[in-house]
Amino acid sequence: xxxxxxxxxxxxxxxxxxxxxxxxxxxxxxxxxxxxxxxxxxxxxxxxxxxxxxxxxxxxxxxxxxxxxxxxxxxxxxxxxxxxxxxxxxxxxxxxxxxxxxxxxxxxxxxxxxxxxxxxxxxxxxxxxxxxxxxxxxxxxxxxxxxxxxxxxxxxxxxxxxxxxxxxxxxxxxxxxxxxxxxxxxxxxxxxxxxxxxxxxxxxxxxxxxxxxxxxxxxxxxxxxxxxxxxxxxxxxxxxxxxxxxxxxxxxxxxxxxxxxxxxxxxxxxxxxx
Amino acid sequence: xxxxxxxxxxxxxxxxxxxxxxxxxxxxxxxxxxxxxxxxxxxxxxxxxxxxxxxxxxxxxxxxxxxxxxxxxxxxxxxxxxxxxxxxxxxxxxxxxxxxxxxxxxxxxxxxxxxxxxxxxxxxxxxxxxxxxxxxxxxxxxxxxxxxxxxxxxxxxxxxxxxxxxxxxxxxxxxxxxxxxxxxxx
Numbered sequence: 484x485x486x487x488x489x490x491x492x493x494x495x496x497x498x499x500x501x502x503x504x505x506x507x508x509x510x511x512x513x514x515x516x517x518x519x520x521x522x523x524x525x526x527x528x529x530x531x532x533x534x535x536x537x538x539x540x541x542x543x544x545x546x547x548x549x550x551x552x553x554x555x556x557x558x559x560x561x562x563x564x565x566x567x568x569x570x571x572x573x574x575x576x577x578x579x580x581x582x583x584x585x586x587x588x589x590x591x592x593x594x595x596x597x598x599x600x601x602x603x604x605x606x607x608x609x610x611x612x613x614x615x616x617x618x619x620x621x622x623x624x625x626x627x628x629x630x631x632x633x634x635x636x637x638x639x640x641x642x643x644x645x646x647x648x649x650x651x652x653x654x655x656x657x658x659x660x661x662x663x664x665x666x667x668x669x670x671x672x673x674x675x676x677x678x679x680x681x682x683x684x685x686x687x688x689x690x691x692x693x694x695x696x697x698x699x700x701x702x703x704x705x706x707x708x709x710x711x712x713x714x715x716x717x718x719x720x721x722x723x724x725x726x727x728x729x730x731x732x733x734x735x736x737x738x739x740x741x742x743x744x745x746x747x748x749x750x751x752x753x754x755x756x757x
Numbered sequence: 758x759x760x761x762x763x764x765x766x767x768x769x770x771x772x773x774x775x776x777x778x779x780x781x782x783x784x785x786x787x788x789x790x791x792x793x794x795x796x797x798x799x800x801x802x803x804x805x806x807x808x809x810x811x812x813x814x815x816x817x818x819x820x821x822x823x824x825x826x827x828x829x830x831x832x833x834x835x836x837x838x839x840x841x842x843x844x845x846x847x848x849x850x851x852x853x854x855x856x857x858x859x860x861x862x863x864x865x866x867x868x869x870x871x872x873x874x875x876x877x878x879x880x881x882x883x884x885x886x887x888x889x890x891x892x893x894x895x896x897x898x899x900x901x902x903x904x905x906x907x908x909x910x911x912x913x914x915x916x917x918x919x920x921x922x923x924x925x926x927x928x929x930x931x932x933x934x935x936x937x938x939x940x941x942x943x
Contacts, residue, residue, distance in 0.1 A: 495918065495922065499893060499918075500899075501899065501900055526926065527926070529933045530922060530926045530933055533874075533875050533932075533933045534890060534894040534925070535894060536868065537871070537895075538895050539872060540872035540873065540876045541784065541785040541788045541876070543781065543784040543798055544798065547801060548777075550802060551780055551801070551802065554802070554805055554809065555773040555776060555809070558773070558809045559773055611799055612799070660807065663810060663812075
């Protein structure tokens with residue numbers, strides 16, 4: 484005959500279905516004979532039932548599942564494209580020995596970084612992405628990023644301006660992950676609208692396509708995605724994508740933010756690449 | 758002679774279906790960890806992002822493996838996020854409550870009230886106790902599966918679960934009884 488102490492310890496495992504057949508038999512026969520343990524078991528059963536019944540209180544908004552569905556569909560599309568691209572690559576290599584050309588072509592796919600920048604911007608703009616650090620001081624934010632990022636990122640200070648002159652203001656930063664790498668999202672506000680800058684190591688994240696403008700040695704790629712304006716560029720081993728919904732297009736959009744003093748002169752020289 | 762065997766890679770659709778099937782479970786776990794509806798949804802999105810980006814995934818034909826794997830990812834996302842920032846808990850932003858439509862209006866109200874009591878009681882537990890109760894009593898993970906998610910021995914799972922339930926039972930002692938049990942089964 485099982486003792487009450489043993490029975491009470493076994494009750495949890497009994498409710499969890501973790502007892503052996505022999506132990507179940509022992510406990511059940513004890514419960515038949517012992518009213519106190521039967522009541523105790525009933526109380527534990529009540530708690531377990533109440534917790535199970537509360538599942539309905541933990542429901543996500545329908546939009547949550549919709550977003551996951553969209554994410555999975557997008558990933559599936561990419562995987563299919565990648566599957567066919569691999570098949571095509573094999574055929575091309577077998578047929579023409581074009582490996583070098585293929586490396587050049589596939590080695591610079593930045594689309595996922597660009598898409599991630601746009602997604603992150605929207606999440607931030609909708610208040611779904613909280614910042615890790617809030618500061619309008621570029622030096623303070625740079626110091627914080629220095630201890631949290633695997634790469635050096637100096638947050639630029641707005642040049643040659645008087646207080647209150649700035650077209651945009653720094654708000655803060657959030658650390659994110661893209662392709663298993665730590666990346667930084669810097670956020671600004673301009674005329675009360677959010678502007679985001681996503682920064683990561685440039686490896687495999689070099690921008691391609693879009694409308695291309697050059698300024699000195701830098702090449703800027705302009706894209707328009709679902710009403711958002713994106714500008715991508717690479718500088719000193721880092722890839723940048725700035726996202727906003729400013730009305731200007733192409734090279735003009737740089738002057739919208741950098742419209743003061745020396746900053747303006749730098750970006751007025753922006754010219755379409757040939 | 759050496760035998761070469763090839764295992765067919767699961768179609769992306771199979772894997773993605775298995776991942777999608779975890780959505781509500783992941784949300785409940787995320788909600789239990791964060792105590793906040795909006796943050797839980799954010800955690801779930803980030804969990805899927807990481808899962809999709811992972812180089813090594815469990816086979817899509819084993820949905821239980823996929824579910825356990827995604828619980829682990831979600832927990833890691835939560836731990837990393839928590840390390841990176843201090844959070845503000847907003848108990849007011851609790852999720853929408855819905856009850857099965859087959860019950861009478863009175864029973865629905867009673868059940869709704871009990872759900873609120875249980876959720877409030879769970880929110881008042883420590884994070885370690887909250888997550889272990891949700892994994893076991895809502896998600897029906899075995900002790901071994903929970904040990905895998907929490908990265909701890911099975912013995913720890915059993916003792917922690919017993920303590921968590923005792924706390925919860927004490928908190929719920931005034932609202933959970935034979936009457937509410939009958940309601941739950943209706």
